[in-house]
Amino acid sequence: MEQFRKVCRENGIKVTPQRLEVFLEILGATDHPSAEEVFRRVRRKLPMISLDTVYRTLTTFDELGLIATLRSLEDRSRFDPNTREHHHVVCTGCKRVMDIFWPEIDALSMPPQVEDWGRVETKHVLLRGTCSTCLLKIESEAD
């Protein structure tokens, strides 16, 4: 909690009761809650908090690297005619997606914790980064 105040100070954002409660709630969560679920839980302590504040707070925390957001390709589904096992790399700049074939990954056996968990049906790797075109663009903008 002192840690949290410190992170806020370092990043120039204010410590509000809303941010503090969302922080405490999400840090104790092991079940990957949705924004709606976080809202439900935080409201027990802070009944007047609004859902859009929860969204704004989660976005802020994600930007500060305090939490990770699970979502694959931005906000909408994309469709792929290739149904063979393969993977994807997406550019955070231009949002373009490239197929990857990666036999080493396909061949890997599951870690023990997953064997106990149940039956795995599919495996998909998503890489994020910056494509060479966008890298060039960023370099030329830096002039």
Add this chain to the structure above:
Amino acid sequence: MEQFRKVCRENGIKVTPQRLEVFLEILGATDHPSAEEVFRRVRRKLPMISLDTVYRTLTTFDELGLIATLRSLEDRSRFDPNTREHHHVVCTGCKRVMDIFWPEIDALSMPPQVEDWGRVETKHVLLRGTCSTCLLKIESEAD
């Protein structure tokens, strides 16, 4: 195209101009278009097609295994307090997500096609399957 008629016949769905055009368009696509983008392209050939038909058609094709849908965890974002590198397995039954630590994957170097592509910043593996609780439930329902 004859292939497509055959798949439809085998699965008991009708061959409509809409389905045919969506099929032709998506099979030629290498850029992982969104539903909206597929709609835009198909409309060039079939100006009267509606967006909801495109959605329905894409869903149907996905169910038949003709295409793959890229989307991570169902429809909404989920948040994870764990920002160390790790991966996830999600149960298609109960939608619960479990963290996975998988050093073998983390240590793998990128395939050559990715080295050329640009700079990769993050790597995330998503497994889908059925957790043991849901497996038991399915078995008991099968009685």
Add this chain to the structure above:
DNA sequence: GTCGTTGCAAAAGTTTTGCACGTTA
């Protein structure tokens, strides 16, 4: 002719935003 499919419109669900007010630093 039957029944699955489409188009339209409206709804549903998640996430974002404009704005006036309140709170933090």
Add this chain to the structure above:
DNA sequence: TAACGTGCAAAACTTTTGCAACGAC
């Protein structure tokens, strides 16, 4: 007190659904 952050309400956006008309088999 000067920004920043919040709550409210409404909007934006993607995706789904009810229904009458239509078209494939």
